[in-house]
Amino acid sequence: MLPAGCGRRLAAALSAALGEGAERRRELEQRAARSRALLRRWASEEDEQLQPEAGSSNGHENRPSPKELEELELLNRALEKALKVRKSILKTPLEAQGVVGEKSADEGPAPKSAQEQQVPASVEDVPVTAKVKTVSKKPASLKKPSPYKLRAPYRTDPDVKKPQRKAPARCVPQGPRTAGKSSSKGLLPCKQGRSHRTAISARDREACAAAEPQKTPGFSRSALDEQQSFSVGDSTGGKNSVAAGKWLFDARKKSCGSLGESSKKEDPTTEGALGRSTSPRTVTPQEKGCQLKLPLPYRKAYSRNSRAWERCRLCQTSADAAAARNRFIERIQTTFCSPMPAFSPAEIEEELKVLQDVPSLLSQYVEAEPADHPTLQREYESLLTLEGLQTTVSQCLHKLQLLQAAVESQMRLRPDCTGDVGNCSPACVPPRGQTCDSAGVLAVPLLCYSSFQELRDLFALKLQVSMLHQEIALQKVMMAELLPVLESRLYPEASAAQLYRAIYTQLCEGGKRFPVLVRDELAD
Amino acid sequence: MRPLRAGRGREVAAERDAAAAAAAAGAGPGAAGRCRGVVPGPAAPRPARPRHPPPRQSLDFWRLLYALLKQIHGGKWTESDAIDNQIRFVKSALWYHGYGRPELYQLPSNGSAGSRELLLAFSWLLHRLSLLEQLLARNRVKTGDETSVCMCEDDLPHCQRGTTEIAPEYGLEGRVDVRYLQWLNGRLRFQWRSLHAQHQEQCKLLHKLHLFTSGSHMDQILGHFSITETDLVRQPENYKQETVLDNMAEEGNMCESQDAHVEKSGLPKVTSCCPWADSLTGQIDKLSRDLMTLRDQLHELVTCRKAAWCEKVKTRQEELQKEWFSATARKIQESVELKLLDLAHLCAPKKNKMHGSGRLVFRSKHPASKTGFSRSVSKEPVSAVSATEVIRELQMREASLERELKQLQEECRQRLDEIAEGLDGVICISP
Numbered sequence: 001m002l003p004a005g006c007g008r009r010l011a012a013a014l015s016a017a018l019g020e021g022a023e024r025r026r027e028l029e030q031r032a033a034r035s036r037a038l039l040r041r042w043a044s045e046e047d048e049q050l051q052p053e054a055g056s057s058n059g060h061e062n063r064p065s066p067k068e069l070e071e072l073e074l075l076n077r078a079l080e081k082a083l084k085v086r087k088s089i090l091k092t093p094l095e096a097q098g099v100v101g102e103k104s105a106d107e108g109p110a111p112k113s114a115q116e117q118q119v120p121a122s123v124e125d126v127p128v129t130a131k132v133k134t135v136s137k138k139p140a141s142l143k144k145p146s147p148y149k150l151r152a153p154y155r156t157d158p159d160v161k162k163p164q165r166k167a168p169a170r171c172v173p174q175g176p177r178t179a180g181k182s183s184s185k186g187l188l189p190c191k192q193g194r195s196h197r198t199a200i201s202a203r204d205r206e207a208c209a210a211a212e213p214q215k216t217p218g219f220s221r222s223a224l225d226e227q228q229s230f231s232v233g234d235s236t237g238g239k240n241s242v243a244a245g246k247w248l249f250d251a252r253k254k255s256c257g258s259l260g261e262s263s264k265k266e267d268p269t270t271e272g273a274l275g276r277s278t279s280p281r282t283v284t285p286q287e288k289g290c291q292l293k294l295p296l297p298y299r300k301a302y303s304r305n306s307r308a309w310e311r312c313r314l315c316q317t318s319a320d321a322a323a324a325r326n327r328f329i330e331r332i333q334t335t336f337c338s339p340m341p342a343f344s345p346a347e348i349e350e351e352l353k354v355l356q357d358v359p360s361l362l363s364q365y366v367e368a369e370p371a372d373h374p375t376l377q378r379e380y381e382s383l384l385t386l387e388g389l390q391t392t393v394s395q396c397l398h399k400l401q402l403l404q405a406a407v408e409s410q411m412r413l414r415p416d417c418t419g420d421v422g423n424c425s426p427a428c429v430p431p432r433g434q435t436c437d438s439a440g441v442l443a444v445p446l447l448c449y450s451s452f453q454e455l456r457d458l459f460a461l462k463l464q465v466s467m468l469h470q471e472i473a474l475q476k477v478m479m480a481e482l483l484p485v486l487e488s489r490l491y492p493e494a495s496a497a498q499l500y501r502a503i504y505t506q507l508c509e510g511g512k513r514f515p516v517l518v519r520d521e522l523a524d
Numbered sequence: 525m526r527p528l529r530a531g532r533g534r535e536v537a538a539e540r541d542a543a544a545a546a547a548a549a550g551a552g553p554g555a556a557g558r559c560r561g562v563v564p565g566p567a568a569p570r571p572a573r574p575r576h577p578p579p580r581q582s583l584d585f586w587r588l589l590y591a592l593l594k595q596i597h598g599g600k601w602t603e604s605d606a607i608d609n610q611i612r613f614v615k616s617a618l619w620y621h622g623y624g625r626p627e628l629y630q631l632p633s634n635g636s637a638g639s640r641e642l643l644l645a646f647s648w649l650l651h652r653l654s655l656l657e658q659l660l661a662r663n664r665v666k667t668g669d670e671t672s673v674c675m676c677e678d679d680l681p682h683c684q685r686g687t688t689e690i691a692p693e694y695g696l697e698g699r700v701d702v703r704y705l706q707w708l709n710g711r712l713r714f715q716w717r718s719l720h721a722q723h724q725e726q727c728k729l730l731h732k733l734h735l736f737t738s739g740s741h742m743d744q745i746l747g748h749f750s751i752t753e754t755d756l757v758r759q760p761e762n763y764k765q766e767t768v769l770d771n772m773a774e775e776g777n778m779c780e781s782q783d784a785h786v787e788k789s790g791l792p793k794v795t796s797c798c799p800w801a802d803s804l805t806g807q808i809d810k811l812s813r814d815l816m817t818l819r820d821q822l823h824e825l826v827t828c829r830k831a832a833w834c835e836k837v838k839t840r841q842e843e844l845q846k847e848w849f850s851a852t853a854r855k856i857q858e859s860v861e862l863k864l865l866d867l868a869h870l871c872a873p874k875k876n877k878m879h880g881s882g883r884l885v886f887r888s889k890h891p892a893s894k895t896g897f898s899r900s901v902s903k904e905p906v907s908a909v910s911a912t913e914v915i916r917e918l919q920m921r922e923a924s925l926e927r928e929l930k931q932l933q934e935e936c937r938q939r940l941d942e943i944a945e946g947l948d949g950v951i952c953i954s955p
Binding site for chain 2: 001002003004006007008010011014015017018021022024025028029031032034035036038039041064291292293294295298299302303306325328329332333335336337340343344345346347348349352354355356357358359360361362363364365366376377379380381382383384385386387388389390392393394395396397400403404407408410411413414415444445446447448449450451452454455456457458459460461462463464465466467468469471472474475476479483486487496497498499500502503504505506507508509510511515516517518
């Protein structure tokens with residue numbers, strides 16, 4: 001349990017983030033629906049009808065749905081059984097460690113597979129990623145008067161007292177389960193025949209042990225996606241995102257997928273394959289598309305607009321206009337207050353924005369220099385590069401000093417700030433879409449992509465950057481709130497370990513992996 | 525189509541007056557010419573106006589500047605704002621852009637005087653900021669599939685919002701279980717993943733549309749239709765001239781808001797007078813710290829390598845006396861300079877860097893394609909940015925953000941390790 005204020009604030013921050021995300025999804029869905037409608041009508045394909053999983057919407061609810069609670073119930077029962085099985089195994093003599101290990105390995109899957117049938121059947125229609133998430137997060141009791149009570153497997157007192165020395169020795173990843181998965185479940189030593197951890201860690205293992213058997217194909221794919229969906233630089237990223245898409249949009253038929261792939265590879269002017277993969281018609285969408293024409297009023301307006309922009313551009317770039325402009329600017333700038341700071345506030349922000357990426361870029365360069373060199377020339381080259389980097393670093397530092405000085409002098413020049421935070425608003429919101437070079441960017445600038453993969457990478461990267469921004473902001477908020485809670489011991493003593501582990505997971509592992517807490521009991 | 529709609533349909537009455545004096549409220553042509561005419565240089569005669577113009581004119585002028593500048597700064601402007609707030613806003617905005625005439629800042633805040641100063645300021649804005657072009661770009665009807673080229677919106681310093689006061693939907697009557705937070709976090713991650721899938725699907729649809737309509741657009745540079753244009757073709761009856769302008773403006777807003785979501789953190793409100801300076805100073809400090817660590821690291825590395833190099837050179841002095849070394853040395857120096865020049869470019873702000881949104885255009889590299897480069901390269905008044913550049917920048921940005929995140933996580937780990945020592949009887953083994 002967390003103190004009220006802190007918990008509420010964090011919940012509010014997270015809910016706000018969820019709300020924004022939901023809004024984004026809605027807007028995107030609208031656009032996608034529109035595009036789909038267009039394509040469908042055009043190419044007369046019925047299989048463009050795609051509905052996102054119902055379970056994945058509902059961004060507004062801040063508590064789990066009854067379906068999720070049901071699943072949780074079932075999972076808990078599975079866990080209980082697993083725990084019972086484990087206990088019965090543990091009762092066998094301790095010396096036969098290896099034997100027991102194997103036996104439990106055999107018996108382990110057996111009862112679990114028995115539950116395998118039961119659990120997936122009831123939860124098939126719910127996105128498995130939701131399950132994965134709920135299991136790993138273990139929201140056993142979500143609010144005080146909850147319809148769902150804390151159950152035995154989540155009991156947090158240690159039920160077995162065994163020497164802990166044996167514990168670290170066995171980190172056996174289960175072969176069939178963790179195939180390639182290094183995410184949350186895989187890292188926990190999944191099944192110890194007779195490991196002697198406390199129930200705290202036991203809970204994890206059982207959780208993952210129970211979760212693993214429910215491996216519908218989508219589950220493994222989504223777990224893979226967990227790792228790979230954001231590795232955009234990876235060339236297989238495309239495939240995985242397509243896989244993710246396939247998973248989430250189950251109704252999609254093969255033809256859409258193949259249409260996508262084939263159009264990617266083929267020259268846009270070829271017709272055959274496209275035509276053949278859709279219904280047998282004489283005219284392909286490609287051909288039809290080439291013959292489309294925009295309505296006349298639009299075309300007229302469009303050409304008028306282009307001509308106007310062209311005139312505007314000529315006007316801007318004509319020599320005497322430019323000369324008169326510069327004269328004016330110079331003259332007026334002589335009347336400015338005499339020690340004008342080197343940078344205007346807008347320029348300061350601009351420079352800082354550029355410098356944001358510099359440290360990491362420079363570190364990359366530094367790390368790229370190998371420690372050992374085969375030849376003298378290479379070593380010389382490397383040395384020169386490092387020295388060059390040194391100069392760059394000092395130049396950047398110098399610039400930062402200049403910027404700091406500029407900030408201070410600008411603050412002195414600032415028109416009266418009444419101390420009310422709201423009034424500082426213009427400076428908080430730099431102009432969007434700042435066009436620095438007016439001559440080139442009068443008409444709509446173009447963003448040209450040359451392949452389908454590029455387009456996908458572009459969007460995936462943008463999303464990734466936004467997500468990272470959000471993560472960093474949330475991380476900072478959580479650090480500010482949660483660490484003091486632990487440091488000041490404001491929690492009931494009994495739950496210290498759980499709280500610690502939850503906070504550790506959240507802050508240090510991004511909520512993906514759990515540390516193992518081992519009770520320090522020496523059996524002497 | 526009318527590119528400029530002042531205030532999205534809301535007219536500013538005074539605009540016409542000021543426009544006559546300064547610039548056209550319509551398209552740009554002639555704007556520069558007219559501006560030239562009214563700039564009062566020291567030798568130019570005073571404009572033919574009454575010596576003390578009635579206050580109404582300067583008031584309107586202030587309002588005009590307010591309306592225009594508010595559009596640039598992305599805020600929603602309301603006519604109901606009191607005049608002194610508006611004046612304060614205009615002064616702040618002018619300060620922000622670096623206007624330094626003290627006379628302007630000393631103008632009274634009831635708007636009763638100052639038309640000459642305002643005229644000067646306005647002219648300066650027009651030239652310095654390309655104000656008209658920005659407004660035109662902002663207000664234009666977006667007929668293409670637009671997407672933002674830069675990630676500027678995401679970089680906004682955290683504008684404080686009252687999220688700290690908003691309680692979440694279901695009343696948390698008392699304490700919050702940390703598992704609830706974990707669950708919310710999991711949902712958030714899941715949401716991102718679904719967004720990703722949605723985006724990828726949208727990309728596919730876009731690409732198909734672009735492919736299918738290649739060659740149909742009358743503008744050879746574009747070559748293919750956008751979603752809106754395709755819709756226009758399919759259903760021309762849905763698009764009357766007026767509704768086109770409105771709907772497309774809506775689309776445009778949607779497009780922009782797609783990319784411009786800023787995480788408003790629940791940080792407690794900063795009580796200092798100027799959060800702007802604080803946040804900038806904070807950024808500067810953080811960057812300085814990073815750079816200084818890097819500098820120290822480099823210093824060590826260089827000294828140690830230099831020492832090793834000198835050792836090597838000493839033992840092979842005779843070899844190096846030969847000419848090959850000086851020739852190769854020069855070549856090596858040049859190549860290193862080139863490499864670092866690249867870096868220097870990246871570190872300096874690019875003057876013609878693209879900002880804002882651009883229209884997505886598919887240009888296949890296939891030489892045989894109908895919409896090949898040959899025709900469109902001939903006239904290219906429009907600046908084009910290739911997706912590869914944007915991707916590269918985004919990758920850099922991603923790398924630096926990940927570093928930052930890892931640093932934060934490392935810091936947490938250290939602090940938590942310290943805390944762990946305080947907890948009795950428990951040992952933590954990190955994954």
